[in-house]
Every structure is written in C-alpha cells, then in structure tokens.
Amino acid sequence: MKDLLSILTQLGTGFLTTIILFCLTLIFSIPLGLLVAKGRMSKNIVIRSVVRFYISIMRGTPLMLQLLLVYFGPFYLFGIKLRDLGIGKIDYRDIAAVIGFSINYAAYFGEIFRSGIQSMPKGQYEAAAVLGFSKSQTYFRIILPQVIKRVLPAVTNEVITLVKDTSLAYSIAVVEMFTVAKQISAAQTSVLALFVAGAFYYLFNFIVEIIMNGIEKKMSYYQ
Amino acid sequence: MSVLEMKDIHKSFGSLEVLKGIDLNVDKGEVVAIIGPSGGGKTTLLRCATTLETIDKGQIKIGDDELVTTVNDKAVYCSKKMLQDFRSKFGLVFQGFNLFPHFSVRRNITEALIHVHKKPAAEADKICDNLLSKMGMLDKADAYPCNLSGGQQQRVGIARALATNPEIIFFDEPTSALDPELTAGILKVIRELAEEKMTMVIVTHEMSFARDVADRIVFMEGGVIVEQGPAKELINNPKNDRTKEFLAGY
Known part of the structure; x- marks a missing residue:
C-alpha cells in the first residue's frame, strides 16, 4: 500500500509533464495541420511538392527517430550546444519533444483536414461566392465549421494516439510519466509502476473520449 | 431598359465548345425561361452570368456593372472589388439548394x-x-x-x-430535385415573384410552367440559341424544326 502511494505521487509529477506535452502538441499541431492541408492543396507546385515530401517523411519514419533527430540534430549537424538551446529554466529536451511531436502530428492532422476540406461539396463554395462572401469569410464561416464536424472522428483517433505516443518522449529522457514508471519499475524490480502508468494513460484517454464525444454531440444539431 | 446584357458569349471546356456566341438581353421586369435538351449549354450560360464560370470571349453586364468585356478577342474580367459589387446585383437559386x-x-x-x-x-x-x-x-x-x-x-x-x-434572379432548374407535389409549391412562389415584376431568368424543364409564367422563352441547343420568342407563341407554334421536335417530347 505504501509502495502504491509512493508510486502514485512519483508518477503524478511525470503525469503533469505528459499532460503539458500533450496540450502543447495539440495547440501547435492543429493550426500547423491546417497550414499543411492548405500547402498540400496549393496550386503552386513547389509548395505542394515540399509539403507532400514533408508529410511523406513524417509518416514514413518512426516518431522516436524524429524525436532523436530534433533533439540531437542541432549538435551533430551544427555543433550547437544543446544547453544553449533551452529557454530560461526549460531544458531543450522538453522543447525538442514539443517540436518533434508537433511537426509529426501536424502531418497527420494536415491529411485529415485535407480529406475534410476536399469532401466539402462544390455547391457550398458556389453559394458563398454568389452571395458575395470573400474567400476568407467563406473559409471561416462556411467551410471550416463543417469540416470540423466531418473530421472530428478521425481527429479523436489521433488525439488518443497522441496520449499514448507522449511516452516516446522517454527516448530523449524527458521526465514524463512513462520515463518515471520505468525508473520506479527498475528500482523496485516490480512491474506495478508500469501497470499504474497504464491505468493513468487509460484514464486520460477515457476523459479524452468523453470530451470528444461531447463535442461530437454538440455538433450533431445538423447533418 | 436591359437589366442583363450578354453579348457574343463563347465558352469552351478544353476542346469542347459549350457556348458558341450567345446573345441574351433581359429587360427589367421580364421573365425569361431557357429550355432545351441537356448538354445544350443552358446551365453553363447561367453559370457564366453568375460568375461561377469564366467566359473565353464576350461581354456580360448587369445594370451599369460590367463583369467582363472583350479586348483583342480575349475576355477581360473586372477587378476583384468590382466582382463583389457585381455579385450583389443578382441572386442565384440552385438546383441542389446549396443551403x-x-x-x-x-x-x-x-x-x-x-x-x-x-x-x-x-x-x-x-x-x-x-x-x-x-x-x-x-x-x-x-x-x-x-x-x-x-x-x-x-x-x-x-x-x-x-x-x-437583387436586380435579377437566376434559377438553375429550381424544381429538378423535387417531386411533382413539391414542384408545384415552388412554381407558385416563382409565379408570385413574376407577378411582382421581379426580373428573372429560369432554366427549366417545366414546359407548361415556362409557357404560363415566362414572357419570353429561349430554346438552346448545341451551344447556340436555336429559337426564341414570346412564351405562348414559341410553345404553341414553334417555327424551327428542332424546337418542334424537342417540344413534341413533352
């Protein structure tokens, strides 16, 4: 019992890091994903090709490798001391984790948003055009709200995957929940901490599901 | 006074010439029905007038606002700002509603x-x-x-x-997606608008409706206006053989 309590308090701090990493990744990757979708559909072949290549790399290589590259890259490629890349008290490894997750998830979100945008009937654009809406009004008032509803189930999938993927940050030694769980587990030579961590992840995703279902329900007032 | 002026409208999709020099003027308060077989260019003409398609050559005006004119045999469109103004001059009712x-x-x-x-x-x-x-x-x-x-x-x-x-309303087969009962309701609404002297251009397959409500009927086929005239006369006494053949199907 005492063991469990100490595990819970130790995992608690790691869990906080996990939540922060999760939230920051969403905050950056969703708007970035919209840009990726736009770039992927660009009429400019250079922009389109570059974005396509970026998506291909992000989806085609392991996220763990990408994290390692973002973290160690500045040193091995440019000889920059990683210590110097931190912002104030924040260690660069935490920043690298947020960057790595964000650019990876932006690629996936980008493709989801693109599928949503391209599934919109042409008639919606035409109706908006003849009513005199500008391009940005059409996008933000007519298209995007409907796209959000369409992509919500796919986005929920990604968000749930992200909760679990945050554990990959242990590869660059970010002290998030999974890293802590592994340390405790090694010190106590017991898997209890890993089980508790698993329960935390599940609980987290359970809440994510409830929230996403709530949003979906809120948007079900129309078809 | 013309509300809508379309002059020598040419439009191709790739190598397919869909509109081969259409002239269409619509006066204030006039109701014009455009009829004809599918693929004849009716809807394309409407889409050109409502800025949803760009023309290759010709001139389109609503009131004093010029959407497009032709210089050196090429269509030249107005500025973006003018386009916004132009779009406020007309209304468009879609076949598929597009609400x-x-x-x-x-x-x-x-x-x-x-x-x-x-x-x-x-x-x-x-x-x-x-x-x-x-x-x-x-x-x-x-x-x-x-x-x-x-x-x-x-x-x-x-x-x-x-x-x-708007100064003019375009209808693109407004009842084609509706069953006969619902069609009657929509036609009644359009009829009431006609009685209020709303200027309208209606692409339709409802011949009896076109005859009763329109002032003028335009029969289009193969990208040209084959025949046009006062509604009742064109429906009851078509002069062109193709018009006769087409109307015989109804």
Whole structure:
C-alpha cells in the first residue's frame, strides 16, 4: 500500500509533464495541420511538392527517430550546444519533444483536414461566392465549421494516439510519466509502476473520449 | 431598359465548345425561361452570368456593372472589388439548394446581409421575417435545413437569393430535385415573384410552367440559341424544326 502511494505521487509529477506535452502538441499541431492541408492543396507546385515530401517523411519514419533527430540534430549537424538551446529554466529536451511531436502530428492532422476540406461539396463554395462572401469569410464561416464536424472522428483517433505516443518522449529522457514508471519499475524490480502508468494513460484517454464525444454531440444539431 | 446584357458569349471546356456566341438581353421586369435538351449549354450560360464560370470571349453586364468585356478577342474580367459589387446585383437559386447546413434558416438568409452588406442584425432579421412569411415559412426560422423538406429548402434558397434585393434572379432548374407535389409549391412562389415584376431568368424543364409564367422563352441547343420568342407563341407554334421536335417530347 505504501509502495502504491509512493508510486502514485512519483508518477503524478511525470503525469503533469505528459499532460503539458500533450496540450502543447495539440495547440501547435492543429493550426500547423491546417497550414499543411492548405500547402498540400496549393496550386503552386513547389509548395505542394515540399509539403507532400514533408508529410511523406513524417509518416514514413518512426516518431522516436524524429524525436532523436530534433533533439540531437542541432549538435551533430551544427555543433550547437544543446544547453544553449533551452529557454530560461526549460531544458531543450522538453522543447525538442514539443517540436518533434508537433511537426509529426501536424502531418497527420494536415491529411485529415485535407480529406475534410476536399469532401466539402462544390455547391457550398458556389453559394458563398454568389452571395458575395470573400474567400476568407467563406473559409471561416462556411467551410471550416463543417469540416470540423466531418473530421472530428478521425481527429479523436489521433488525439488518443497522441496520449499514448507522449511516452516516446522517454527516448530523449524527458521526465514524463512513462520515463518515471520505468525508473520506479527498475528500482523496485516490480512491474506495478508500469501497470499504474497504464491505468493513468487509460484514464486520460477515457476523459479524452468523453470530451470528444461531447463535442461530437454538440455538433450533431445538423447533418 | 436591359437589366442583363450578354453579348457574343463563347465558352469552351478544353476542346469542347459549350457556348458558341450567345446573345441574351433581359429587360427589367421580364421573365425569361431557357429550355432545351441537356448538354445544350443552358446551365453553363447561367453559370457564366453568375460568375461561377469564366467566359473565353464576350461581354456580360448587369445594370451599369460590367463583369467582363472583350479586348483583342480575349475576355477581360473586372477587378476583384468590382466582382463583389457585381455579385450583389443578382441572386442565384440552385438546383441542389446549396443551403448552409450548419446555419439555421434565419442565418442562411441573414448571414450575407450582415457580413457582406454590413446591415445591422435587427434590419437583417426584419428582411428575413418578411421573406419567410411571404414563403409561408416563418415558423421554420430557427429550423435547420436537414429538418426541412426539399420544397421548404428551396423556398429558403429563394428567400436567401432575394434577401439582398437583387436586380435579377437566376434559377438553375429550381424544381429538378423535387417531386411533382413539391414542384408545384415552388412554381407558385416563382409565379408570385413574376407577378411582382421581379426580373428573372429560369432554366427549366417545366414546359407548361415556362409557357404560363415566362414572357419570353429561349430554346438552346448545341451551344447556340436555336429559337426564341414570346412564351405562348414559341410553345404553341414553334417555327424551327428542332424546337418542334424537342417540344413534341413533352
């Protein structure tokens, strides 16, 4: 019992890091994903090709490798001391984790948003055009709200995957929940901490599901 | 006085020439029905007039606003700013309604009034209420399109097109997606608009409706106007053989 309590308090701090990493990744990757979708559909072949290549790399290589590259890259490629890349008290490894997750998830979100945008009937654009809406009004008032509803189930999938993927940050030694769980587990030579961590992840995703279902329900007032 | 002037309109999709030099003038208060077989260019002509397609050559004007003119045999379109103005001069009613599904009936009608025409919300609401009561749909103001029948949706589509007080309204086969019973309701609404001397261009397959409501009928086939004339005369006494053949099918 005492063991469990100490595990819970130790995992608690790691869990906080996990939540922060999760939230920051969403905050950056969703708007970035919209840009990726736009770039992927660009009429400019250079922009389109570059974005396509970026998506291909992000989806085609392991996220763990990408994290390692973002973290160690500045040193091995440019000889920059990683210590110097931190912002104030924040260690660069935490920043690298947020960057790595964000650019990876932006690629996936980008493709989801693109599928949503391209599934919109042409008639919606035409109706908006003849009513005199500008391009940005059409996008933000007519298209995007409907796209959000369409992509919500796919986005929920990604968000749930992200909760679990945050554990990959242990590869660059970010002290998030999974890293802590592994340390405790090694010190106590017991898997209890890993089980508790698993329960935390599940609980987290359970809440994510409830929230996403709530949003979906809120948007079900129309078809 | 002409509200709509279309001169020598040419339009190709790739190597397929869809419009081969169409001239069409519509006077104020006039109702023109465009009939003809599918693929004859009726809808394309309408889409060119409503800025949804660009023409290769020709001239389009609504009132004093020129959308496009031709210089050195090439179509030259007006500026973006002018295009916005031009779009406020006409209304378009779609075959597939194209209502905004995430907006209530009221917002479908008022959104452009408030955000494009910068009218205060109260004024936009008043315009909306007037139009909806005219359409017999005031009780549906807060409903969403998915909860309306096709006929009701098309009424909203018409109300939305009328809201900005356009000089001319285009209808692209407004009843083609509706069953006969609902069709009658929509035709009644259009008939009432005709009685109010609304300037209208209607692409339709409803021959008897075209005969009764339109002042003039234009028969289009193969990208040209084959025959046109006063509605009753054209339907009852077509002169061109192709027109005769086409009308015999109805």
